[in-house]
Amino acid sequence: MRYLLRRRKRLCLGHGDAILLQRHGDAVGSGIRTRDVVSDPALMARLALDPSRQLIGAHCSGTLVSAKLGLLGSVPACTDLTTKPWVQETGVEVLNQPFYANGNVATAGGCFASPYLAAWIIARTEGLGAAAEALHYVAPVGEKEAYVENALRNLRPHLPAESLANGIKRRAPQGITTRLYACVDKAPDNADAIGACLSAEKAAQTERLDRTYKTLLGTLNGKANDALVSSEQAWQDFHTRTAAFETAIYGKGKLDDLQRLENEIFRLSERANALDKYLAAKGH
The missing domain is CATH 1.20.1270 (Substrate Binding Domain Of Dnak; Chain:A; Domain 2)
Incomplete structure (x- = not known):
């Protein structure tokens, strides 16, 4: 069985920007107008995200949105190199790694880190085996085993313990x-x-x-x-x-x-x- 993250609702924020809203979790996307988004109080007020009842994942400049919403608090985060100084300005420590999660909030930095974020959501909702299967499906041919193992190495420290x-x-x-x-x-x-x-x-x-x-x-x-x-x-x-x-x-x-x-x-x-x-x- 292949697992896909369904886009339940899409709110367009401008060219290249989107917030993807889902039933059980929110994925905060990235794009060139993210700084405009976080400077718009009316738009930011529409983003009612609650980590106590949702999985929240932010990718690249989406981390800036999460930081501005106060979702990260004192927790370190990951983002892309362009967005890094803007996230640091909010007081959030930016890690030199592709993925980090704490509780129900995860962040990823770099376009090729997006599969880690997707796999984290799958692992939290369907189990680590389902995440491994999804990663294996999209991994480059000839590199699948190494790709999956590397991805799981990044994910495992940030997942609730579940025995095989x-x-x-x-x-x-x-x-x-x-x-x-x-x-x-x-x-x-x-x-x-x-x-x-x-x-x-x-x-x-x-x-x-x-x-x-x-x-x-x-x-x-x-x-x-x-x-x-x-x-x-x-x-x-x-x-x-x-x-x-x-x-x-x-x-x-x-x-x-x-x-x-x-x-x-x-x-x-x-x-x-x-x-x-x-x-x-x-x-x-």
């Missing part, structure tokens, strides 16, 4: 075993160890699906029996074709392998869940 196991659990359908989460929690922080945990869970979900299918099949006869066999064959074909499709669209790195494996486990579990519901309807 909790991230998987948040995404997972019902039926995933607690053994998977325990295994991931104890595993070293490398792809091979996590892959071993996922492979064990895949075997468990495959066995669960096979057991549930055979149990349900034993409760049916005649046309219902034939229909279940046909349905399961169709699902297995879908499962195989989906795996082939994901092999084609994902890369060949270890992170891609883990994503494919997680997707496969979730599909197996969801199919077993569906058959469990049919069993329950039969009184089992």
Whole structure:
């Protein structure tokens, strides 16, 4: 699944300038007329931003807007080199780095730092795995692994702590075993160890699906029996074709392998869940 930041409302401020307003967070954009914007009390008064209930991200000269609104306080910030002295005039310390976040407020400096800001919003709302996937999708071919790792290195210190196991659990359908989460929690922080945990869970979900299918099949006869066999064959074909499709669209790195494996486990579990519901309807 690819994650996009939807522009719910756009308020044009002049050539090259915009404030992008969203439902759960506000992204303060950058442009050549930002100094005119912050000098307009009526316009600034329209920007009702509240970090207690929103994620607020500012990019380049958008940091100046955030500073003028009092959103940064004594917290240091990032911005581009042109805007730097104007932000410093507000009393805010400007850091020599591309990204910084404190609580629900983040700032980024430099045009190529904008993916960090977008990834931070995705990570805060959808999880770090979703942010990594989005970054991987837009990263230059041949540099994807290094690009994602560098971006995550900038993001991780500014994110609330969430274990990998909790991230998987948040995404997972019902039926995933607690053994998977325990295994991931104890595993070293490398792809091979996590892959071993996922492979064990895949075997468990495959066995669960096979057991549930055979149990349900034993409760049916005649046309219902034939229909279940046909349905399961169709699902297995879908499962195989989906795996082939994901092999084609994902890369060949270890992170891609883990994503494919997680997707496969979730599909197996969801199919077993569906058959469990049919069993329950039969009184089992």
